[in-house]
Amino acid sequence: MTPDYDAIVVGGGPAGMMAGLLFARAGCKVVVLEKHADFLRDFRGDTVHPSTLELLRELGLLDEFLKRPHDKVRSLTARVADRQITIADLSHLPVETRFIAMMPQWEFLDFLADEARRYPTFSLRMEAEAVDLVIEGGHVAGVRLKDGEELRARLTLAADGRGSVLRDKAGLPKKDLGAPIDVLWFRLPKQPTPTNETGGTFGAGTLVVEIDRGDYWQCAYVVPKGAAEEIRGKGIETFRADVRRAAPDLGDAVDTLEDWDQVKLLSVSLDRLERWWRPGLLAIGDAAHAMSPVGGVGINLAVQDAVAAANILAAPLASGGNLDPLLEQVQARRLFPTRVIQAVQKAVHDRVLTPLVVRRAVLQKVPLPLRLFERFPILRRIPARLVGLGVRREHIRSPDAGLRR
Numbered sequence: 001m002t003p004d005y006d007a008i009v010v011g012g013g014p015a016g017m018m019a020g021l022l023f024a025r026a027g028c029k030v031v032v033l034e035k036h037a038d039f040l041r042d043f044r045g046d047t048v049h050p051s052t053l054e055l056l057r058e059l060g061l062l063d064e065f066l067k068r069p070h071d072k073v074r075s076l077t078a079r080v081a082d083r084q085i086t087i088a089d090l091s092h093l094p095v096e097t098r099f100i101a102m103m104p105q106w107e108f109l110d111f112l113a114d115e116a117r118r119y120p121t122f123s124l125r126m127e128a129e130a131v132d133l134v135i136e137g138g139h140v141a142g143v144r145l146k147d148g149e150e151l152r153a154r155l156t157l158a159a160d161g162r163g164s165v166l167r168d169k170a171g172l173p174k175k176d177l178g179a180p181i182d183v184l185w186f187r188l189p190k191q192p193t194p195t196n197e198t199g200g201t202f203g204a205g206t207l208v209v210e211i212d213r214g215d216y217w218q219c220a221y222v223v224p225k226g227a228a229e230e231i232r233g234k235g236i237e238t239f240r241a242d243v244r245r246a247a248p249d250l251g252d253a254v255d256t257l258e259d260w261d262q263v264k265l266l267s268v269s270l271d272r273l274e275r276w277w278r279p280g281l282l283a284i285g286d287a288a289h290a291m292s293p294v295g296g297v298g299i300n301l302a303v304q305d306a307v308a309a310a311n312i313l314a315a316p317l318a319s320g321g322n323l324d325p326l327l328e329q330v331q332a333r334r335l336f337p338t339r340v341i342q343a344v345q346k347a348v349h350d351r352v353l354t355p356l357v358v359r360r361a362v363l364q365k366v367p368l369p370l371r372l373f374e375r376f377p378i379l380r381r382i383p384a385r386l387v388g389l390g391v392r393r394e395h396i397r398s399p400d401a402g403l404r405r
């Protein structure tokens with residue numbers, strides 16, 4: 001049967017939208033399928049790091065992107081044992097964009113969708129949920145949607161996130177690295193401030209991350225994995241008191257938490273596929289390697305995967321070449337950065353979050369590595385480099401077929 005598309009991208013997250021844009025730019029006929037009706041969901045991180053900003057610059061899109069509402073964050077801080085400590089200083093990065101753009105992720109995805117729509121070979125279908133693969137002779141030939149419709153393509157990209165259905169349907173083996181935490185996610189009102197105040201508060205057996213979104217805090221209250229039910233069972237008043245104790249700076253805003261409907265559970269996973277592909281299909285982003293929120297790097301790693309996939313596959317896909325021998329090259333390219341970042345996240349899980357949140361250790365004083373950041377500010381450039389630019393940074397090498405309207 002003739003394929004409907006060159007590529008079907010399942011999932012309109014950072015990986016899927018960037019892949020859709022780049023494959024369309026290279027002249028491929030591509031559809032992105034997103035199961036939700038819009039991008040306006042709150043479980044997404046907000047951090048667009050220098051590695052992604054530089055890619056937008058390479059695409060000539062950075063100025064337009066920065067017209068969207070955002071705050072520039074040039075350093076990352078944490079409140080530990082009542083002290084404010086700078087743990088990463090991005091102002092020395094060897095790139096032009098030496099800041100993290102804090103932008104609600106729906107703006108970022110909306111921007112990518114608008115840019116992708118400028119290419120006549122791009123389409124985005126919302127409320128289109130893929131539930132199964134179409135497999136012909138062992139080759140993935142497309143996907144089946146919830147309503148039974150079948151779509152066919154020469155390449156299917158599984159960019160459907162950490163709960164990926166497609167990676168399971170494709171039978172790709174997975175290695176679970178374990179995650180000791182979950183996150184309770186809620187908003188609290190705040191007064192707008194001249195600078196973005198995003199930060200984390202380490203308390204007595206607690207950690208709260210406060211993302212500054214102008215007139216409200218998006219808060220991540222970190223809990224031991226599986227503990228959410230017990231916390232809910234104790235009632236919202238007890239939870240309010242716990243949050244107040246964990247992050248006193250939030251003050252009376254905590255009183256606006258009146259109902260559990262305001263608090264969402266985000267399950268954290270850390271895993272990666274042992275094989276990211278099978279003939280006709282490639283997994284990228286969290287579908288290939290679910291990332292912990294530690295370091296806020298998952299979005300950017302997902303974007304880098306999309307760029308690597310387009311660099312290796314877009315030209316042969318556009319010219320009708322055989323992609324199957326190339327799929328493993330994408331995995332080979334992206335496995336190293338994934339391993340490095342996941343190893344760092346796992347170390348933070350094991351050495352910081354498990355003692356703090358699971359064993360409820362009380363930090364009497366600032367831990368040594370953090371004291372070193374205070375004593376030798378030059379050290380703050382190391383986490384800045386890892387978080388801001390990552391490892392084995394990608395550049396746009398996929399072709400531009402010149403179809404932009």
Ligand SMILES: Cc1cc2nc3c(=O)[nH]c(=O)nc-3n(C[C@H](O)[C@H](O)[C@H](O)COP(=O)(O)OP(=O)(O)OC[C@H]3O[C@@H](n4cnc5c(N)ncnc54)[C@H](O)[C@@H]3O)c2cc1C
Pocket residue numbers: 010011012013014015016033034035036043044045046047128129130131159160161162164165183220266267268269284285286287290291292293295296297298299300302
């Ligand atoms: C609590 C928490 C906070 C985080 N905070 C940050 C942060 O601040 N910064 C950061 O960089 N990273 C953060 N991360 C990690 C980050 O969210 C992920 O690494 C990143 O979103 C991965 O992008 P993705 O495109 O691969 O997947 P996703 O962002 O998960 O996108 C997948 C998309 O596919 C859609 N989809 C799923 N299944 C189907 C289907 N069957 N059919 C059609 N569509 C489907 C989903 O609706 C979704 O839109 C956080 C993670 C967690 C758990």
